[in-house]
Amino acid sequence: MAEGGVAAALANVDDRDNWRVHFADTMRGGQYVNDWRMAELHAKEAPDRVRELEAWGAVFDRTPDGRILQRNFGGHRYPRLAHVGDRTGLEMIRTLQDHGIHQGIQVHMEHTIVTLLKDGERVSGAFGYDRERGRFKLFRAKAVVLATGGIGRAYKITSNSWEYTADGQSLAYNAGAELMDMEFVQFHPTGMIWPPSVMGILVTEGVRGEGGILLNKNGERFMFSSIPENYRAQTADNPEEGWRYTQGDKNAKRPPELLTRDHVSRCIMNEVKAGRGSPHGGVFLDIAWIKEKLPNAAEHIKKKLPSMYHQFMQLANLDITKEPMEVGPTTHYIMGGVRVNSETQMASVPGLFAAGEVAAGLHGSNRLGGNSLSDLLVFGKRAGEFAAKFAKEHNAGVIDQTQIEEAAGEALAPFDRTPGANGSSEGPYQVQYDLQEMMQNLVGIVRYQREMEQALKELAKFQERCRKVVVHGHREYNSGWHTALDLQHLLTVSEAITRAAIERKESRGGHFRDDYPNKDAAEGKFNIVVHRAGDGSMQIRREPIPEMPEYLKQIIEEMK
């Protein structure tokens, strides 16, 4: 659950901040393949969305003069993340839930949509089942908003929960909508790596924001030796200045630990490869060292990072106020997703909208920390409003009974299958594990043409296995069944990621290719779009990025 905070240029801590700086930071972080109009709307509207949460009862941490406190985060020039300790996501979820209870919203808890229904070109509803009882349910709808989150479960090591099985991206794709930027997957630099059962669980960037440093096994602060050219002007070149930055000194530049996530992840990989990693194959993240600087460091750490303290104490038997943590990269976020209209969030299928992680555009090739919570607030509101408008302006579409029967038949198929000729049958879990292992190895942090081509071949074999998966038992809360249905989504999206990654012949943001290790200006002029052809095959297309208007170009120039 989101920990670090929500990014909004409220300028409560540093009055030099404003939407223009936030816009420029987001574009720089995304390496300029972002949808610039979304980046503009996002930077302008995020502050109002955060204030709205406060009006609905959210209780953010405070500045000394009683306003919403903001913290430093990677890639943000000024302290910009409104937060509640390290449990900001929980605060947002609870605020929205408690507010929603009194709005007359009907919530269908624990329901899973398996297909979107269409009437000609447009969406006319959604079809799914309730997990508790396993009964099918039809939702007639003039408009549908997807807000289904990410795809982390396509990989073995991930910070994401089990729900991140790419349902929304795949539902939209199957309904004929275009996906975009699927090659851009974010690997967060700091996931837990020990003990094995917690591998992947997130260690918030907030640890580095509060002064945490990265060390290799020789105790060297290796991030100082690889500061990229385009960030050099804003990055501290000595530890002392870095520390002052984390403590709010406005004249200090940020420490290199707070460079963008793609970069920090690769630096960690390099240390490990060079044999300078920690005992369990990561590096050390040390916050305990701040006791050299602060008299009451242990208390300070517990107050600022309570969940992290708790998480390591309970799961790893480690006191972060005394010892360094062991960390390594973990699959965290997908920048790509459903291609939407920048203003309305409508997909290429009329009546279908998407917001939050499932949508593409805002983050370009790399998302800045904190920009996801603000993304889903800003564009969630927009998607809702435009979906409501669409629904008012259109009649209900026709529900096609054969679509429903097909979907129901497909969903129940795993129960009806009989073991193969040799009597063997495979459950869904092994297929899922093997797929995650394959994606981690062949389409992970560092990519090669040959390996990705291999991945495509493997994916075809996984399709075969997926079609034969057998599920036992009843339909009530049957986790095996749910996993079997998720598999198809994971396969579709894994293929989209792989094909888009093969197509982009350069390295940019979250997409790093060992065979094309540099950024290529020509490749940066378009986005890669994925869609389903009439014959059911997956097609790739290069979509030129529209020219940025002068006033936005100027902002980027000024903030260089």
Add this chain to the structure above:
Amino acid sequence: MSTATFRIWRGDSAGGQFVDYTTKVAEGMVVLDAVHAIQATQANDLACRWNCKAGRCGSCSAEINGRPRLMCMTRLDELPDESITVEPMKTFPLIRDLVTDVSWNYQAKKKIKKFKPRPPDAPDGTWRMAQADVDRVQEFRKCIECFLCQDVCHVLRDHNKLAEFVGPRLLVFAAALEMHPLDTEDRLPELKRSAGIGYCNITKCCTKVCPENIKITDNAIIPLKERVVDEFYDPLGWLWKLVRPKTGSGSELKVPSSGLSQSPKAAV
């Protein structure tokens, strides 16, 4: 790698029994890891609700060796070596295996009136609150809605007073609203009547099981009880209440006076 035996409840509202499963265990494993391993290899259809595996979402609540706990935060090496028993929460209707129907909690929440802030403090529609004044509320807002406290409370569990008493979780929720420095609503009558705060006899069992270490009884329930008592049984207090303005706990903050007349609408 050693092995351990887990006695897991299998069944639904019609009945069921414990089934023994033996699985490999490794360093650092939690109960949820073992349940997943069993699910993946021996019982694909074993029903178990979980989400974050990091103690944040509150969905993996169960009774482990008879004690209400989060499966994802209970390490095997802190449990005795003999067989480990895992069963669903008893206070809520069973759906299947380890999964219960906790929707009653969301229904009961509707009984408590929503947040009603005072008009914004500043012309730009924002408020000022001191950290010291929000610390207490932030403690309550740490709640992850695991409902372990509801599970253990004897008023709900043994006396089945789900219609009369909202339980410790929702008293924490009410306390968070009542002690919110911006809130202007009065929830004391409903706390006494529909929320049934009088049923709590301060056994503190709820506090003991809270994975977020919220001091449910001392910090939330007792202060609310005191307010209810003041309101309803103290005639002088009752008179005072009619004339006093409702305030937070009081650290002074400088506030631009022009903002005080703003309507709450200006903020949204």
